[in-house]
Amino acid sequence: MKRSWFAFPYGLWMLLFTIVPIVIIVYYAFTIDGSFSLDNFRLFFSPDIIGILLFSLWLAFLCTLICLALGYPVALFLAKTAMKRSAMLVVLFIIPMWMNFLLRTYAWMSLLEDTGLINRLLEWVGVGRVKLMYTENAVLFGLVYNFLPFMIFPIYSVLKRSDILLEEAASDLGANTLNVFTRVTLPLSLPGVVSGISMVFMPAVTTFVIPRLLGGGMFMMFGDLIESQFLTTGDWNFGSALSLVMMALILVSLGILNKTGTSANGEEGALW
Amino acid sequence: MKKLGLIFVILMLVFLYAPIIVLVVYSFNDSPTRAVWGGFSIRWYIELFHDKSILDALYVTVSIALIATVASTIVGTLAAIGMHSMKPGMQSLYVNVTNLPMLTPDIVTGISLMVLFIFAKFPRGYWTMLLAHITFDAPYVIFSVLPRLRRMNKHLYEAALDLGSTPGRAMRQVILPEIMPGVVTGALLAFTMSLDDFVISYFTSVRSANLSMLIYSMTRRKVPPTINALSAIMFTVVLALLLIINRRDARQAA
Known part of the structure; x- marks a missing residue:
């Protein structure tokens, strides 16, 4: 048992750079000008702030839903295709994920802008220009584009590992294609769906870059609000309170997700 | 059904690749505006390598990713070995602390570190960014190495000692080779995370910018x-x- 001191430098490091910063945030959240106060949280419950939170949750929810609707069929197809080709296809889906997400978002900016390729195509067809950038849909679009791979891979890896014989047995026993899917494949893939949902929803609800770039700052999301408290307004106390609310939100939703599905995220989810 | 699936997958690939392809095509456009095609040229590539801010950012990104990867791999691997030989209670405390930065949203991690550095009157720049990167990289290494240690036959180490090996030699020749694939995976993950990070760097550094920060500031102005x-x-x-x-x-x- 002597080797346990090997972890000591790391423990000290994490104490200094993870625990202490959170303690400072907690301190700021519960004080105003150095004395204890709950006003920061009272401010959080004002209609404006709750509105921003609900808007972020709604957008993240829509993003997760769309990612699931688009990602599940892709994952299913990738998992069920013959070995050789599917390995190559999977790599094709991984490559964009490895590209810097700011560049990916910027790429869509250049497609969606007023004089962008899509608008010029629409003009050429005769539809005329449509305002695409700096709209709610542009933000949603950017979220889906950035986080879609995070939905595909957890589902894919669960489907890939699941026993194909179960599906064959079901159809041998007389289940039709739809029944095989709803009674066998879908339940088997549920852990992947759960971890996909958490891997899309969490970053979508906390992002501040995507709404800033594609929404042009017109649509405040919860992440924006926190960022601006620290970097623009300079209200650290309120910003800290909001950060704590966000952390609580994430932990609660992770807890709910882990309860619904057998925990599929964690150590292996980190790979994607 | 199979055909339909293939068409859908191809559509999704078009969706994922369209913007990237458009960017690559535009990078060879001689005209400075995206509205006109001015013919093929590599002038932007030449200008890129004369742009000091981009080269500086490239240096910051790569050097921080390399140093943070080496540091977090050493610290993380040692920590994993240490955690593996701890009593269960202590070990679960360490695992929870390691989970913390992975569950915390990036923006909160970044802000809490920023507040720490300002609190400690530590000027934010290259070194604070490096400290932050080591902090968020280490858990990836630990969670790659720990499963390897758990799967390993613990009698191997004892056998080495019984056969007269010193603990240090047993560590180097028995444990290290066993966990090496986990260490490499962890290091690769750490490197990628560090290379790609924007949010945490954005909050923990003001004077040094990595590529992500530079791109962000570029997209906010005229691109x-x-x-x-x-x-x-x-x-x-x-x-x-x-x-x-x-x-x-x-x-x-x-």
């Missing part, structure tokens, strides 16, 4: 066409890295 060339190069580098890793995996599997 110079050099950014297209930069995207094309970064895309090629990623492609090459993935092909290398893939080949390495294939060779290991064979």
Whole structure:
């Protein structure tokens, strides 16, 4: 048992750079000008702030839903295709994920802008220009584009590992294609769906870059609000309170997700 | 049904690749505005390599990713070995602390570190960014190494000692080779995370910018066409890295 001191430098490091910063945030959240106060949280419950939170949750929810609707069929197809080709296809889906997400978002900016390729195509067809950038849909679009791979891979890896014989047995026993899917494949893939949902929803609800770039700052999301408290307004106390609310939100939703599905995220989810 | 699936998958690939392809095409556009095609040219690539801010950011990104990867791999591997030999209660405390930065949203991690550095009157720049990167990289290493240790036959180490090996030698010749694949995976993960990070760097550094921060500040102002060339190069580098890793995996599997 002597080797346990090997972890000591790391423990000290994490104490200094993870625990202490959170303690400072907690301190700021519960004080105003150095004395204890709950006003920061009272401010959080004002209609404006709750509105921003609900808007972020709604957008993240829509993003997760769309990612699931688009990602599940892709994952299913990738998992069920013959070995050789599917390995190559999977790599094709991984490559964009490895590209810097700011560049990916910027790429869509250049497609969606007023004089962008899509608008010029629409003009050429005769539809005329449509305002695409700096709209709610542009933000949603950017979220889906950035986080879609995070939905595909957890589902894919669960489907890939699941026993194909179960599906064959079901159809041998007389289940039709739809029944095989709803009674066998879908339940088997549920852990992947759960971890996909958490891997899309969490970053979508906390992002501040995507709404800033594609929404042009017109649509405040919860992440924006926190960022601006620290970097623009300079209200650290309120910003800290909001950060704590966000952390609580994430932990609660992770807890709910882990309860619904057998925990599929964690150590292996980190790979994607 | 199969055909329909293939068409859908191809559509999704078009969705994922369209913007990237457009960027690459524009990077060869001689005209400075995206509205007109001015003919093929590599002028933006040449300008890119004369742009001091981009070269500086490239240096910051790569050097921080390398140092943070080495540091977090050493600290994380040692920590994993230490955690593995701890009593269960202590071990679960360490695991929870390691989970904390992985569950905390990036923005909160970044802000809490920023507040710490300001609190400690530590000027935010290259070094604070490096400290932050080591902090968020280490858990990836630990969670790659720990499962390897758990799967390992613990009698191997005892056997080495029984056969007269010193503890240090047993560590080097028995434990280290066993956990090496986990260490390499962890290091690769740490490197990628560090290379790609924007949010935490954005909050923990003001004077030094990495590529992500530079791109962010560029997209907020008028976007110079050099950014297209930069995207094309970064895309090629990623492609090459993935092909290398893939080949390495294939060779290991064979």
